[in-house]
Amino acid sequence: MAGLLGVGEGGGQGGPAGLCQNPFGQLRHRLENEGCLPPLNMQGQALTSLPQGAHELDCGSLVGRAEVLGGLLLILGVSDAVVDAIMGWEPGKSARMRRRYQHLTSRVLKDTADRVGGLLWGNGPMQAPGSAVHGAGRSPVPAELMVYIARLGERRVSFRHREHAAEVVMQWSEDWPDRTAEVEEWDCRHWEREGPGGVRAIRNGMAERAVVFHARALFLPSGERETTGLPDGWSVPAWDFETDAYTDRPSAWRTVRLPGAGQEVEASARGTNTLAVEKAFAEACAQAVDRARNPGKYGDADEWQPARASPSLM
Known part of the structure:
Protein backbone atom coordinates (compact mmCIF):
# COMPACT_ATOMS: atom_id res chain seq x y z
CA MET A 1 0.00 0.00 0.00
CA ALA A 2 2.85 2.39 0.80
CA GLY A 3 4.30 1.93 -2.66
CA LEU A 4 0.91 2.59 -4.22
CA LEU A 5 0.61 5.92 -2.41
CA GLY A 6 4.17 6.96 -3.24
CA VAL A 7 5.37 6.70 0.37
CA GLY A 8 8.74 5.11 1.20
CA GLU A 9 9.13 1.99 3.30
CA GLY A 10 10.38 3.98 6.27
CA GLY A 11 7.23 6.10 6.39
CA GLY A 12 8.74 9.07 4.59
CA GLN A 13 7.73 10.53 1.28
CA GLY A 14 9.00 8.72 -1.81
CA GLY A 15 11.66 10.49 -3.83
CA PRO A 16 11.36 11.68 -7.42
CA ALA A 17 12.55 8.31 -8.75
CA GLY A 18 9.82 6.48 -6.89
CA LEU A 19 7.20 8.93 -8.13
CA CYS A 20 8.28 8.44 -11.73
CA GLN A 21 7.88 4.70 -11.37
CA ASN A 22 4.44 4.94 -9.77
CA PRO A 23 1.63 6.86 -11.52
CA PHE A 24 -0.39 7.04 -8.30
CA GLY A 25 2.57 8.64 -6.60
CA GLN A 26 2.78 11.13 -9.47
CA LEU A 27 -0.89 11.93 -9.03
CA ARG A 28 -0.44 12.51 -5.31
CA HIS A 29 2.59 14.73 -5.93
CA ARG A 30 0.72 16.83 -8.51
CA LEU A 31 -2.32 17.18 -6.25
CA GLU A 32 -0.07 18.33 -3.40
CA ASN A 33 1.62 20.92 -5.61
CA GLU A 34 -1.77 22.26 -6.73
CA GLY A 35 -3.01 22.46 -3.14
CA CYS A 36 -5.59 19.71 -3.47
CA LEU A 37 -3.89 17.55 -0.81
CA PRO A 38 -1.69 18.59 2.12
CA PRO A 39 1.96 17.53 1.62
CA LEU A 40 3.66 15.23 4.14
CA ASN A 41 6.96 15.77 5.89
CA MET A 42 9.52 13.00 6.34
CA GLN A 43 7.58 11.65 9.31
CA GLY A 44 4.39 11.38 7.30
CA GLN A 45 2.65 14.27 9.11
CA ALA A 46 0.59 16.93 7.34
CA LEU A 47 2.47 20.23 6.90
CA THR A 48 -0.55 22.29 5.90
CA SER A 49 -4.20 22.43 6.83
CA LEU A 50 -6.81 20.74 4.72
CA PRO A 51 -8.50 22.69 1.93
CA GLN A 52 -11.84 24.26 2.77
CA GLY A 53 -14.69 21.70 2.59
CA ALA A 54 -12.33 18.73 3.03
CA HIS A 55 -12.94 18.34 6.78
CA GLU A 56 -14.89 15.11 6.31
CA LEU A 57 -11.76 13.17 5.28
CA ASP A 58 -8.35 13.28 6.95
CA CYS A 59 -6.27 13.53 3.78
CA GLY A 60 -3.11 13.87 5.87
CA SER A 61 -3.38 10.30 7.15
CA LEU A 62 -2.35 7.24 5.19
CA VAL A 63 -5.87 5.80 5.37
CA GLY A 64 -7.39 9.14 4.36
CA ARG A 65 -5.10 9.48 1.38
CA ALA A 66 -5.91 5.93 0.34
CA GLU A 67 -9.62 6.79 0.37
CA VAL A 68 -8.91 9.89 -1.73
CA LEU A 69 -7.13 7.81 -4.36
CA GLY A 70 -9.77 5.09 -4.17
CA GLY A 71 -12.47 7.71 -4.70
CA LEU A 72 -10.62 9.10 -7.71
CA LEU A 73 -10.40 5.62 -9.22
CA LEU A 74 -14.16 5.20 -8.78
CA ILE A 75 -14.85 8.59 -10.38
CA LEU A 76 -12.63 7.60 -13.30
CA GLY A 77 -14.86 4.58 -13.89
CA VAL A 78 -12.62 1.78 -12.63
CA SER A 79 -14.79 -1.20 -11.65
CA ASP A 80 -15.48 -1.86 -7.96
CA ALA A 81 -13.69 -5.21 -7.93
CA VAL A 82 -10.52 -3.75 -9.46
CA VAL A 83 -10.48 -0.81 -7.02
CA ASP A 84 -10.91 -3.21 -4.09
CA ALA A 85 -7.96 -5.26 -5.37
CA ILE A 86 -5.70 -2.23 -6.00
CA MET A 87 -6.41 -0.59 -2.65
CA GLY A 88 -6.36 -3.84 -0.66
CA TRP A 89 -9.91 -3.28 0.61
CA GLU A 90 -12.36 -5.95 1.63
CA PRO A 91 -14.94 -6.79 -1.08
CA GLY A 92 -17.78 -4.29 -1.15
CA LYS A 93 -16.01 -1.20 0.20
CA SER A 94 -15.81 0.39 -3.26
CA ALA A 95 -19.56 -0.05 -3.69
CA ARG A 96 -20.15 1.71 -0.36
CA MET A 97 -17.84 4.56 -1.38
CA ARG A 98 -19.64 4.89 -4.72
CA ARG A 99 -22.95 5.30 -2.90
CA ARG A 100 -21.31 7.95 -0.71
CA TYR A 101 -20.55 10.02 -3.81
CA GLN A 102 -23.90 9.50 -5.55
CA HIS A 103 -25.00 13.08 -4.72
CA LEU A 104 -22.42 14.40 -7.19
CA THR A 105 -23.86 15.42 -10.54
CA SER A 106 -22.74 13.72 -13.72
CA ARG A 107 -21.23 17.02 -14.90
CA VAL A 108 -19.05 17.20 -11.79
CA LEU A 109 -17.98 13.56 -12.20
CA LYS A 110 -17.15 14.08 -15.88
CA ASP A 111 -15.14 17.27 -15.22
CA THR A 112 -13.29 15.57 -12.36
CA ALA A 113 -12.54 12.53 -14.47
CA ASP A 114 -11.19 14.75 -17.27
CA ARG A 115 -8.90 16.72 -14.95
CA VAL A 116 -7.64 13.77 -12.90
CA GLY A 117 -7.20 11.66 -16.02
CA GLY A 118 -5.04 14.40 -17.50
CA LEU A 119 -2.91 14.54 -14.35
CA LEU A 120 -2.48 10.80 -14.18
CA TRP A 121 -2.09 9.74 -17.81
CA GLY A 122 -1.63 12.96 -19.75
CA ASN A 123 -2.94 13.10 -23.29
CA GLY A 124 -1.69 9.65 -24.34
CA PRO A 125 -3.83 6.63 -25.20
CA MET A 126 -3.27 4.91 -21.82
CA GLN A 127 -6.38 4.44 -19.67
CA ALA A 128 -7.05 3.40 -16.09
CA PRO A 129 -6.01 -0.20 -15.37
CA GLY A 130 -9.01 -2.52 -15.36
CA SER A 131 -11.37 0.30 -16.28
CA ALA A 132 -14.59 -0.68 -18.02
CA VAL A 133 -14.92 2.75 -19.63
CA HIS A 134 -12.88 5.04 -21.84
CA GLY A 135 -12.00 8.41 -20.35
CA ALA A 136 -13.32 11.54 -21.98
CA GLY A 137 -10.94 12.84 -24.59
CA ARG A 138 -9.16 9.46 -24.94
CA SER A 139 -11.91 7.43 -26.63
CA PRO A 140 -11.55 7.19 -30.42
CA ALA A 207 -35.79 4.18 -16.33
CA GLU A 208 -38.79 4.09 -14.01
CA ARG A 209 -38.50 2.52 -10.56
CA ALA A 210 -41.20 1.64 -8.05
CA VAL A 211 -41.55 -0.20 -4.77
CA VAL A 212 -44.08 -2.94 -5.50
CA PHE A 213 -46.15 -4.46 -2.68
CA HIS A 214 -47.17 -8.11 -2.98
CA ALA A 215 -49.66 -10.40 -1.20
CA ARG A 216 -50.30 -14.11 -1.79
CA ALA A 217 -52.34 -16.97 -0.32
CA LEU A 218 -53.26 -20.56 -1.26
CA PHE A 219 -56.69 -22.19 -0.81
CA LEU A 220 -57.53 -25.89 -0.73
CA PRO A 221 -60.38 -27.37 -2.79
CA SER A 222 -62.52 -27.20 0.36
CA GLY A 223 -62.08 -23.41 0.43
CA GLU A 224 -59.90 -23.47 3.51
CA ARG A 225 -56.75 -21.39 3.48
CA GLU A 226 -53.57 -23.44 3.35
CA THR A 227 -50.80 -22.80 5.86
CA THR A 228 -47.57 -22.22 3.92
CA GLY A 229 -45.25 -20.84 6.59
CA LEU A 230 -44.42 -17.91 4.28
CA PRO A 231 -45.34 -14.26 4.88
CA ASP A 232 -48.59 -13.12 3.30
CA GLY A 233 -47.13 -9.81 2.13
CA TRP A 234 -43.81 -8.29 1.14
CA SER A 235 -42.39 -5.47 -0.97
CA VAL A 236 -39.48 -5.21 -3.40
CA PRO A 237 -38.07 -2.41 -5.59
CA ALA A 238 -38.48 -3.00 -9.31
CA TRP A 239 -37.51 -1.22 -12.54
CA ASP A 240 -39.57 -1.02 -15.69
CA PHE A 241 -37.04 -3.22 -17.50
CA GLU A 242 -37.83 -6.00 -15.00
CA THR A 243 -41.06 -6.79 -16.78
CA ASP A 244 -41.92 -9.76 -14.57
CA ALA A 245 -41.67 -7.72 -11.35
CA TYR A 246 -42.54 -4.10 -12.24
CA THR A 247 -45.91 -2.39 -12.27
CA ASP A 248 -46.99 1.25 -12.07
CA ARG A 249 -50.59 0.42 -11.15
CA PRO A 250 -51.81 1.14 -7.60
CA SER A 251 -53.18 -2.39 -7.35
CA ALA A 252 -54.19 -5.45 -9.35
CA TRP A 253 -55.24 -8.96 -8.35
CA ARG A 254 -55.89 -12.38 -9.81
CA THR A 255 -56.70 -15.98 -8.93
CA VAL A 256 -55.41 -19.10 -10.64
CA ARG A 257 -55.75 -22.83 -10.05
CA LEU A 258 -52.33 -24.40 -9.72
CA PRO A 259 -51.49 -27.61 -11.58
CA GLY A 260 -50.89 -30.80 -9.64
CA ALA A 261 -52.77 -33.25 -7.50
CA GLY A 262 -53.50 -30.71 -4.77
CA GLN A 263 -55.54 -28.42 -7.09
CA GLU A 264 -54.93 -25.42 -4.84
CA VAL A 265 -56.15 -22.01 -5.91
CA GLU A 266 -53.72 -19.10 -5.59
CA ALA A 267 -54.89 -15.59 -4.76
CA SER A 268 -52.38 -12.80 -5.37
CA ALA A 269 -52.30 -9.02 -5.52
CA ARG A 270 -49.62 -6.44 -6.19
CA GLY A 271 -49.28 -2.70 -6.73
CA THR A 272 -47.56 0.51 -5.67
CA ASN A 273 -50.13 1.53 -3.04
CA THR A 274 -50.09 -0.64 0.06
CA LEU A 275 -53.68 0.16 1.12
CA ALA A 276 -54.99 -0.50 -2.39
CA VAL A 277 -53.10 -3.79 -2.47
CA GLU A 278 -54.65 -4.86 0.84
CA LYS A 279 -58.15 -4.16 -0.52
CA ALA A 280 -57.39 -5.97 -3.78
CA PHE A 281 -56.00 -8.95 -1.89
CA ALA A 282 -59.22 -9.28 0.10
CA GLU A 283 -61.18 -9.41 -3.19
CA ALA A 284 -58.76 -12.00 -4.59
CA CYS A 285 -59.15 -14.21 -1.51
CA ALA A 286 -62.94 -14.06 -1.71
CA GLN A 287 -62.88 -15.21 -5.32
CA ALA A 288 -60.26 -17.87 -4.57
CA VAL A 289 -62.53 -19.49 -1.97
CA ASP A 290 -65.40 -19.61 -4.46
CA ARG A 291 -63.12 -20.85 -7.23
CA ALA A 292 -61.70 -23.60 -5.03
CA ARG A 293 -65.20 -24.88 -4.20
CA ASN A 294 -66.68 -24.42 -7.69
CA PRO A 295 -64.04 -25.28 -10.30
CA GLY A 296 -66.58 -25.66 -13.14
CA LYS A 297 -67.78 -22.10 -12.64
CA TYR A 298 -64.35 -20.80 -13.64
CA GLY A 299 -63.50 -23.35 -16.31
CA ASP A 300 -61.20 -25.29 -13.99
CA ALA A 301 -63.08 -28.63 -14.21
CA ASP A 302 -60.99 -31.60 -15.26
CA GLU A 303 -61.19 -32.61 -18.92
CA TRP A 304 -61.75 -36.21 -17.84
CA GLN A 305 -65.25 -36.18 -16.41
CA PRO A 306 -66.75 -39.38 -14.90
CA ALA A 307 -68.42 -41.32 -17.72
CA ARG A 308 -72.07 -42.24 -17.41
CA ALA A 309 -72.75 -45.95 -17.25
CA SER A 310 -74.11 -47.42 -20.49
CA PRO A 311 -77.64 -48.92 -20.17
CA SER A 312 -76.39 -52.13 -21.76
CA LEU A 313 -73.87 -52.51 -18.95
CA MET A 314 -76.33 -51.91 -16.17
Whole structure:
Protein backbone atom coordinates (compact mmCIF):
# COMPACT_ATOMS: atom_id res chain seq x y z
CA MET A 1 0.00 0.00 0.00
CA ALA A 2 2.85 2.39 0.80
CA GLY A 3 4.30 1.93 -2.66
CA LEU A 4 0.91 2.59 -4.22
CA LEU A 5 0.61 5.92 -2.41
CA GLY A 6 4.17 6.96 -3.24
CA VAL A 7 5.37 6.70 0.37
CA GLY A 8 8.74 5.11 1.20
CA GLU A 9 9.13 1.99 3.30
CA GLY A 10 10.38 3.98 6.27
CA GLY A 11 7.23 6.10 6.39
CA GLY A 12 8.74 9.07 4.59
CA GLN A 13 7.73 10.53 1.28
CA GLY A 14 9.00 8.72 -1.81
CA GLY A 15 11.66 10.49 -3.83
CA PRO A 16 11.36 11.68 -7.42
CA ALA A 17 12.55 8.31 -8.75
CA GLY A 18 9.82 6.48 -6.89
CA LEU A 19 7.20 8.93 -8.13
CA CYS A 20 8.28 8.44 -11.73
CA GLN A 21 7.88 4.70 -11.37
CA ASN A 22 4.44 4.94 -9.77
CA PRO A 23 1.63 6.86 -11.52
CA PHE A 24 -0.39 7.04 -8.30
CA GLY A 25 2.57 8.64 -6.60
CA GLN A 26 2.78 11.13 -9.47
CA LEU A 27 -0.89 11.93 -9.03
CA ARG A 28 -0.44 12.51 -5.31
CA HIS A 29 2.59 14.73 -5.93
CA ARG A 30 0.72 16.83 -8.51
CA LEU A 31 -2.32 17.18 -6.25
CA GLU A 32 -0.07 18.33 -3.40
CA ASN A 33 1.62 20.92 -5.61
CA GLU A 34 -1.77 22.26 -6.73
CA GLY A 35 -3.01 22.46 -3.14
CA CYS A 36 -5.59 19.71 -3.47
CA LEU A 37 -3.89 17.55 -0.81
CA PRO A 38 -1.69 18.59 2.12
CA PRO A 39 1.96 17.53 1.62
CA LEU A 40 3.66 15.23 4.14
CA ASN A 41 6.96 15.77 5.89
CA MET A 42 9.52 13.00 6.34
CA GLN A 43 7.58 11.65 9.31
CA GLY A 44 4.39 11.38 7.30
CA GLN A 45 2.65 14.27 9.11
CA ALA A 46 0.59 16.93 7.34
CA LEU A 47 2.47 20.23 6.90
CA THR A 48 -0.55 22.29 5.90
CA SER A 49 -4.20 22.43 6.83
CA LEU A 50 -6.81 20.74 4.72
CA PRO A 51 -8.50 22.69 1.93
CA GLN A 52 -11.84 24.26 2.77
CA GLY A 53 -14.69 21.70 2.59
CA ALA A 54 -12.33 18.73 3.03
CA HIS A 55 -12.94 18.34 6.78
CA GLU A 56 -14.89 15.11 6.31
CA LEU A 57 -11.76 13.17 5.28
CA ASP A 58 -8.35 13.28 6.95
CA CYS A 59 -6.27 13.53 3.78
CA GLY A 60 -3.11 13.87 5.87
CA SER A 61 -3.38 10.30 7.15
CA LEU A 62 -2.35 7.24 5.19
CA VAL A 63 -5.87 5.80 5.37
CA GLY A 64 -7.39 9.14 4.36
CA ARG A 65 -5.10 9.48 1.38
CA ALA A 66 -5.91 5.93 0.34
CA GLU A 67 -9.62 6.79 0.37
CA VAL A 68 -8.91 9.89 -1.73
CA LEU A 69 -7.13 7.81 -4.36
CA GLY A 70 -9.77 5.09 -4.17
CA GLY A 71 -12.47 7.71 -4.70
CA LEU A 72 -10.62 9.10 -7.71
CA LEU A 73 -10.40 5.62 -9.22
CA LEU A 74 -14.16 5.20 -8.78
CA ILE A 75 -14.85 8.59 -10.38
CA LEU A 76 -12.63 7.60 -13.30
CA GLY A 77 -14.86 4.58 -13.89
CA VAL A 78 -12.62 1.78 -12.63
CA SER A 79 -14.79 -1.20 -11.65
CA ASP A 80 -15.48 -1.86 -7.96
CA ALA A 81 -13.69 -5.21 -7.93
CA VAL A 82 -10.52 -3.75 -9.46
CA VAL A 83 -10.48 -0.81 -7.02
CA ASP A 84 -10.91 -3.21 -4.09
CA ALA A 85 -7.96 -5.26 -5.37
CA ILE A 86 -5.70 -2.23 -6.00
CA MET A 87 -6.41 -0.59 -2.65
CA GLY A 88 -6.36 -3.84 -0.66
CA TRP A 89 -9.91 -3.28 0.61
CA GLU A 90 -12.36 -5.95 1.63
CA PRO A 91 -14.94 -6.79 -1.08
CA GLY A 92 -17.78 -4.29 -1.15
CA LYS A 93 -16.01 -1.20 0.20
CA SER A 94 -15.81 0.39 -3.26
CA ALA A 95 -19.56 -0.05 -3.69
CA ARG A 96 -20.15 1.71 -0.36
CA MET A 97 -17.84 4.56 -1.38
CA ARG A 98 -19.64 4.89 -4.72
CA ARG A 99 -22.95 5.30 -2.90
CA ARG A 100 -21.31 7.95 -0.71
CA TYR A 101 -20.55 10.02 -3.81
CA GLN A 102 -23.90 9.50 -5.55
CA HIS A 103 -25.00 13.08 -4.72
CA LEU A 104 -22.42 14.40 -7.19
CA THR A 105 -23.86 15.42 -10.54
CA SER A 106 -22.74 13.72 -13.72
CA ARG A 107 -21.23 17.02 -14.90
CA VAL A 108 -19.05 17.20 -11.79
CA LEU A 109 -17.98 13.56 -12.20
CA LYS A 110 -17.15 14.08 -15.88
CA ASP A 111 -15.14 17.27 -15.22
CA THR A 112 -13.29 15.57 -12.36
CA ALA A 113 -12.54 12.53 -14.47
CA ASP A 114 -11.19 14.75 -17.27
CA ARG A 115 -8.90 16.72 -14.95
CA VAL A 116 -7.64 13.77 -12.90
CA GLY A 117 -7.20 11.66 -16.02
CA GLY A 118 -5.04 14.40 -17.50
CA LEU A 119 -2.91 14.54 -14.35
CA LEU A 120 -2.48 10.80 -14.18
CA TRP A 121 -2.09 9.74 -17.81
CA GLY A 122 -1.63 12.96 -19.75
CA ASN A 123 -2.94 13.10 -23.29
CA GLY A 124 -1.69 9.65 -24.34
CA PRO A 125 -3.83 6.63 -25.20
CA MET A 126 -3.27 4.91 -21.82
CA GLN A 127 -6.38 4.44 -19.67
CA ALA A 128 -7.05 3.40 -16.09
CA PRO A 129 -6.01 -0.20 -15.37
CA GLY A 130 -9.01 -2.52 -15.36
CA SER A 131 -11.37 0.30 -16.28
CA ALA A 132 -14.59 -0.68 -18.02
CA VAL A 133 -14.92 2.75 -19.63
CA HIS A 134 -12.88 5.04 -21.84
CA GLY A 135 -12.00 8.41 -20.35
CA ALA A 136 -13.32 11.54 -21.98
CA GLY A 137 -10.94 12.84 -24.59
CA ARG A 138 -9.16 9.46 -24.94
CA SER A 139 -11.91 7.43 -26.63
CA PRO A 140 -11.55 7.19 -30.42
CA VAL A 141 -15.36 7.03 -30.69
CA PRO A 142 -17.33 10.32 -30.72
CA ALA A 143 -19.60 10.81 -27.73
CA GLU A 144 -22.75 10.74 -29.87
CA LEU A 145 -21.83 7.21 -31.02
CA MET A 146 -21.38 5.86 -27.49
CA VAL A 147 -23.93 3.79 -25.57
CA TYR A 148 -23.86 3.72 -21.77
CA ILE A 149 -24.71 0.39 -20.21
CA ALA A 150 -25.98 -0.23 -16.71
CA ARG A 151 -24.61 -3.70 -16.04
CA LEU A 152 -26.68 -5.22 -13.25
CA GLY A 153 -25.33 -8.70 -12.64
CA GLU A 154 -25.95 -10.56 -15.91
CA ARG A 155 -28.47 -7.98 -17.15
CA ARG A 156 -27.39 -5.08 -19.38
CA VAL A 157 -29.63 -2.03 -19.86
CA SER A 158 -28.56 0.53 -22.48
CA PHE A 159 -28.94 4.32 -22.23
CA ARG A 160 -28.18 7.21 -24.55
CA HIS A 161 -26.97 9.38 -21.64
CA ARG A 162 -24.36 8.33 -19.11
CA GLU A 163 -26.03 10.02 -16.15
CA HIS A 164 -29.08 7.78 -16.56
CA ALA A 165 -26.99 4.60 -16.53
CA ALA A 166 -25.01 5.87 -13.53
CA GLU A 167 -28.17 6.68 -11.56
CA VAL A 168 -29.59 3.21 -12.18
CA VAL A 169 -26.31 1.59 -11.09
CA MET A 170 -26.12 3.64 -7.89
CA GLN A 171 -29.73 2.94 -6.92
CA TRP A 172 -29.38 -0.76 -7.78
CA SER A 173 -26.26 -0.98 -5.58
CA GLU A 174 -28.20 0.58 -2.71
CA ASP A 175 -31.19 -1.73 -3.18
CA TRP A 176 -29.06 -4.87 -3.63
CA PRO A 177 -25.64 -4.29 -1.99
CA ASP A 178 -24.65 -7.94 -2.44
CA ARG A 179 -25.06 -7.78 -6.24
CA THR A 180 -22.61 -6.36 -8.76
CA ALA A 181 -23.42 -3.20 -10.70
CA GLU A 182 -21.30 -0.91 -12.87
CA VAL A 183 -21.44 1.42 -15.86
CA GLU A 184 -19.93 0.30 -19.16
CA GLU A 185 -19.35 2.28 -22.35
CA TRP A 186 -19.94 0.57 -25.69
CA ASP A 187 -19.49 1.67 -29.26
CA CYS A 188 -23.03 2.02 -30.65
CA ARG A 189 -22.17 -0.25 -33.57
CA HIS A 190 -20.85 -2.88 -31.18
CA TRP A 191 -24.07 -2.70 -29.17
CA GLU A 192 -26.13 -2.98 -32.34
CA ARG A 193 -24.35 -6.22 -33.19
CA GLU A 194 -24.11 -7.83 -29.75
CA GLY A 195 -26.29 -5.95 -27.28
CA PRO A 196 -29.68 -7.40 -26.27
CA GLY A 197 -32.38 -5.64 -28.26
CA GLY A 198 -29.92 -3.76 -30.45
CA VAL A 199 -30.43 -0.06 -31.18
CA ARG A 200 -34.15 -0.26 -30.42
CA ALA A 201 -33.37 -1.09 -26.80
CA ILE A 202 -31.32 2.09 -26.19
CA ARG A 203 -33.20 4.34 -23.80
CA ASN A 204 -33.31 8.11 -24.33
CA GLY A 205 -34.72 8.76 -20.87
CA MET A 206 -34.38 7.57 -17.30
CA ALA A 207 -35.79 4.18 -16.33
CA GLU A 208 -38.79 4.09 -14.01
CA ARG A 209 -38.50 2.52 -10.56
CA ALA A 210 -41.20 1.64 -8.05
CA VAL A 211 -41.55 -0.20 -4.77
CA VAL A 212 -44.08 -2.94 -5.50
CA PHE A 213 -46.15 -4.46 -2.68
CA HIS A 214 -47.17 -8.11 -2.98
CA ALA A 215 -49.66 -10.40 -1.20
CA ARG A 216 -50.30 -14.11 -1.79
CA ALA A 217 -52.34 -16.97 -0.32
CA LEU A 218 -53.26 -20.56 -1.26
CA PHE A 219 -56.69 -22.19 -0.81
CA LEU A 220 -57.53 -25.89 -0.73
CA PRO A 221 -60.38 -27.37 -2.79
CA SER A 222 -62.52 -27.20 0.36
CA GLY A 223 -62.08 -23.41 0.43
CA GLU A 224 -59.90 -23.47 3.51
CA ARG A 225 -56.75 -21.39 3.48
CA GLU A 226 -53.57 -23.44 3.35
CA THR A 227 -50.80 -22.80 5.86
CA THR A 228 -47.57 -22.22 3.92
CA GLY A 229 -45.25 -20.84 6.59
CA LEU A 230 -44.42 -17.91 4.28
CA PRO A 231 -45.34 -14.26 4.88
CA ASP A 232 -48.59 -13.12 3.30
CA GLY A 233 -47.13 -9.81 2.13
CA TRP A 234 -43.81 -8.29 1.14
CA SER A 235 -42.39 -5.47 -0.97
CA VAL A 236 -39.48 -5.21 -3.40
CA PRO A 237 -38.07 -2.41 -5.59
CA ALA A 238 -38.48 -3.00 -9.31
CA TRP A 239 -37.51 -1.22 -12.54
CA ASP A 240 -39.57 -1.02 -15.69
CA PHE A 241 -37.04 -3.22 -17.50
CA GLU A 242 -37.83 -6.00 -15.00
CA THR A 243 -41.06 -6.79 -16.78
CA ASP A 244 -41.92 -9.76 -14.57
CA ALA A 245 -41.67 -7.72 -11.35
CA TYR A 246 -42.54 -4.10 -12.24
CA THR A 247 -45.91 -2.39 -12.27
CA ASP A 248 -46.99 1.25 -12.07
CA ARG A 249 -50.59 0.42 -11.15
CA PRO A 250 -51.81 1.14 -7.60
CA SER A 251 -53.18 -2.39 -7.35
CA ALA A 252 -54.19 -5.45 -9.35
CA TRP A 253 -55.24 -8.96 -8.35
CA ARG A 254 -55.89 -12.38 -9.81
CA THR A 255 -56.70 -15.98 -8.93
CA VAL A 256 -55.41 -19.10 -10.64
CA ARG A 257 -55.75 -22.83 -10.05
CA LEU A 258 -52.33 -24.40 -9.72
CA PRO A 259 -51.49 -27.61 -11.58
CA GLY A 260 -50.89 -30.80 -9.64
CA ALA A 261 -52.77 -33.25 -7.50
CA GLY A 262 -53.50 -30.71 -4.77
CA GLN A 263 -55.54 -28.42 -7.09
CA GLU A 264 -54.93 -25.42 -4.84
CA VAL A 265 -56.15 -22.01 -5.91
CA GLU A 266 -53.72 -19.10 -5.59
CA ALA A 267 -54.89 -15.59 -4.76
CA SER A 268 -52.38 -12.80 -5.37
CA ALA A 269 -52.30 -9.02 -5.52
CA ARG A 270 -49.62 -6.44 -6.19
CA GLY A 271 -49.28 -2.70 -6.73
CA THR A 272 -47.56 0.51 -5.67
CA ASN A 273 -50.13 1.53 -3.04
CA THR A 274 -50.09 -0.64 0.06
CA LEU A 275 -53.68 0.16 1.12
CA ALA A 276 -54.99 -0.50 -2.39
CA VAL A 277 -53.10 -3.79 -2.47
CA GLU A 278 -54.65 -4.86 0.84
CA LYS A 279 -58.15 -4.16 -0.52
CA ALA A 280 -57.39 -5.97 -3.78
CA PHE A 281 -56.00 -8.95 -1.89
CA ALA A 282 -59.22 -9.28 0.10
CA GLU A 283 -61.18 -9.41 -3.19
CA ALA A 284 -58.76 -12.00 -4.59
CA CYS A 285 -59.15 -14.21 -1.51
CA ALA A 286 -62.94 -14.06 -1.71
CA GLN A 287 -62.88 -15.21 -5.32
CA ALA A 288 -60.26 -17.87 -4.57
CA VAL A 289 -62.53 -19.49 -1.97
CA ASP A 290 -65.40 -19.61 -4.46
CA ARG A 291 -63.12 -20.85 -7.23
CA ALA A 292 -61.70 -23.60 -5.03
CA ARG A 293 -65.20 -24.88 -4.20
CA ASN A 294 -66.68 -24.42 -7.69
CA PRO A 295 -64.04 -25.28 -10.30
CA GLY A 296 -66.58 -25.66 -13.14
CA LYS A 297 -67.78 -22.10 -12.64
CA TYR A 298 -64.35 -20.80 -13.64
CA GLY A 299 -63.50 -23.35 -16.31
CA ASP A 300 -61.20 -25.29 -13.99
CA ALA A 301 -63.08 -28.63 -14.21
CA ASP A 302 -60.99 -31.60 -15.26
CA GLU A 303 -61.19 -32.61 -18.92
CA TRP A 304 -61.75 -36.21 -17.84
CA GLN A 305 -65.25 -36.18 -16.41
CA PRO A 306 -66.75 -39.38 -14.90
CA ALA A 307 -68.42 -41.32 -17.72
CA ARG A 308 -72.07 -42.24 -17.41
CA ALA A 309 -72.75 -45.95 -17.25
CA SER A 310 -74.11 -47.42 -20.49
CA PRO A 311 -77.64 -48.92 -20.17
CA SER A 312 -76.39 -52.13 -21.76
CA LEU A 313 -73.87 -52.51 -18.95
CA MET A 314 -76.33 -51.91 -16.17
